[in-house]
Amino acid sequence: MERSRLFPTILFLFTIILSINSINCTENDNDLVTDQAALFVFGDSLFDAGNNNYINTTTRSNFFPYGQTFFKFPTGRVSDGRLITDFIAEKAWLPLIPPNLQPGNSNSQLTYGLNFASAGAGALVETFPGTVIDLGTQLNSFKNVERSLRSALGDAEAKKILSRAVYMFSIGSNDLFFPLVANSSLFQSNTKERFVDFVIGNTTSVLEEVYKMGGRKFGFLNMGAYECAPPSLLLDPANIGSCSKPVAELINLHNKRFPDALNQLQRKLSGFRYALHDYHTSLLDRINNPSKYGFKVGQMGCCGSGPFRGINTCGGRMGQSYELCENVNDYLFFDSSHLTEKAHQQVAELVWSGPPNVTGPYNLKALFELN
Ligand SMILES: *[C@@H]1O[C@H](CO)[C@@H](O)[C@H](O)[C@H]1NC(C)=O
Ligand SMILES: *[C@@H]1O[C@H](CO)[C@@H](O)[C@H](O)[C@H]1NC(C)=O
Numbered sequence: 001m002e003r004s005r006l007f008p009t010i011l012f013l014f015t016i017i018l019s020i021n022s023i024n025c026t027e028n029d030n031d032l033v034t035d036q037a038a039l040f041v042f043g044d045s046l047f048d049a050g051n052n053n054y055i056n057t058t059t060r061s062n063f064f065p066y067g068q069t070f071f072k073f074p075t076g077r078v079s080d081g082r083l084i085t086d087f088i089a090e091k092a093w094l095p096l097i098p099p100n101l102q103p104g105n106s107n108s109q110l111t112y113g114l115n116f117a118s119a120g121a122g123a124l125v126e127t128f129p130g131t132v133i134d135l136g137t138q139l140n141s142f143k144n145v146e147r148s149l150r151s152a153l154g155d156a157e158a159k160k161i162l163s164r165a166v167y168m169f170s171i172g173s174n175d176l177f178f179p180l181v182a183n184s185s186l187f188q189s190n191t192k193e194r195f196v197d198f199v200i201g202n203t204t205s206v207l208e209e210v211y212k213m214g215g216r217k218f219g220f221l222n223m224g225a226y227e228c229a230p231p232s233l234l235l236d237p238a239n240i241g242s243c244s245k246p247v248a249e250l251i252n253l254h255n256k257r258f259p260d261a262l263n264q265l266q267r268k269l270s271g272f273r274y275a276l277h278d279y280h281t282s283l284l285d286r287i288n289n290p291s292k293y294g295f296k297v298g299q300m301g302c303c304g305s306g307p308f309r310g311i312n313t314c315g316g317r318m319g320q321s322y323e324l325c326e327n328v329n330d331y332l333f334f335d336s337s338h339l340t341e342k343a344h345q346q347v348a349e350l351v352w353s354g355p356p357n358v359t360g361p362y363n364l365k366a367l368f369e370l371n
């Protein structure tokens with residue numbers, strides 16, 4: 001019973017209405033600026049900059065105290081501030097990449113990139129159906145953008161922008177959590193291996209479609225250590241506080257099989273290049289050793305209720321009361337299952353310039369610089 005309230009959160013994401021900084025590219029010698037590669041973002045709450053604000057869903061975080069640290073207003077991002085992708089955009093000399101559904105995105109914005117991610121989304125259409133923008137639908141929106149680019153700039157110029165661009169994905173954790181909180185016949189009628197292969201297969205199908213439209217550079221995080229996130233610590237009433245074995249099992253399966261799938265794509269698709277960050281390791285190390293990274297608290301959320309603030313009531317979600325910590329900088333987790341801006345910044349550093357055993361075979365910096 002409790003479970004159904006715990007997990008849907010893990011899956012959220014956000015939005016922002018920010019004016020786009022205009023960058024004057026004409027007189028700059030910096031390669032990243034003159035040869036500016038765009039950033040297109042797909043996925044779930046880890047990357048949603050606010051698309052869910054524009055769909056009919058309760059899977060939203062566009063209320064206090066979300067967004068208070070950096071933006072000073074709730075943008076829809078499921079954090080107190082910026083997301084990993086916001087920091088990546090900054091490092092790539094790009095403006096913040098706005099949600100695709102935010103009204104008023106101009107053609108010049110399209111050339112910097114767009115964000116299609118949706119909190120709660122999975123690679124499978126069966127995951128939180130009707131309340132999220134699943135990955136296939138995100139791809140369809142990207143296809144519309146590709147058409148707009150072609151009609152605005154011509155086929156050759158559009159293709160140049162799309163092949164120079166970097167495509168970041170955070171997808172799959174909602175697919176793995178959904179069967180734990182709802183009846184999933186797909187999950188029940190298949191082995192766990194086969195189910196995970198459906199998730200990965202539907203992800204790689206989308207990657208191949210992006211490749212067909214010109215995409216060459218892809219960035220991924222593997223599944224974070226959500227088996228030890230606050231809601232997971234509550235899953236087994238007999239073992240409150242210990243990491244969840246059923247969650248770990250699915251996450252480990254995905255993390256074992258996904259690198260092979262990317263490797264195969266690289267062999268099959270000429271010019272396909274990718275970065276895969278070992279988020280599982282970077283998150284687990286922060287949960288277990290918060291002080292090593294400047295946090296006081298690793299296991300408990302800043303905002304939420306119940307033990308470890310593992311119940312996702314942050315901001316009064318579903319009309320419930322919640323606790324809010326005093327100093328968000330002391331915390332790794334902002335709400336029950338999403339990190340603070342401070343943590344996102346640290347992970348973004350690793351994604352951007354981490355060595356090959358942390359982010360490889362390329363890191364994001366290398367992908368952006370690649371011509
Ligand atoms: C860009 O720089 C050029 C040369 O310095 C200047 O003439 C132009 O007004 C600038 N454009 C913008 C939008 O700042
Ligand atoms: C939004 O979704 C709810 C619940 O599914 C439904 O009752 C309502 O009619 C929907 N509203 C609109 C405007 O579609």
Ligand SMILES: *[C@@H]1O[C@H](CO)[C@@H](O)[C@H](O)[C@H]1NC(C)=O
Binds near residue numbers: 004181182183
């Ligand atoms: C799953 O289905 C069973 C049997 O139909 C039902 O008792 C149970 O409440 C359902 N669980 C969820 C999470 O919907």
Ligand SMILES: *[C@@H]1O[C@H](CO)[C@@H](O)[C@H](O)[C@H]1NC(C)=O
Binds near residue numbers: 198199200201202
């Ligand atoms: C995608 O997921 C569906 C279930 O939604 C499954 O039937 C299909 O086989 C999957 N596709 C791939 C390529 O794995």
Ligand SMILES: *[C@@H]1O[C@H](CO)[C@@H](O)[C@H](O)[C@H]1NC(C)=O
Binds near residue numbers: 281355
């Ligand atoms: C990566 O390699 C470096 C040295 O080569 C090592 O110090 C570091 O611990 C490794 N990191 C991980 C996450 O394995």
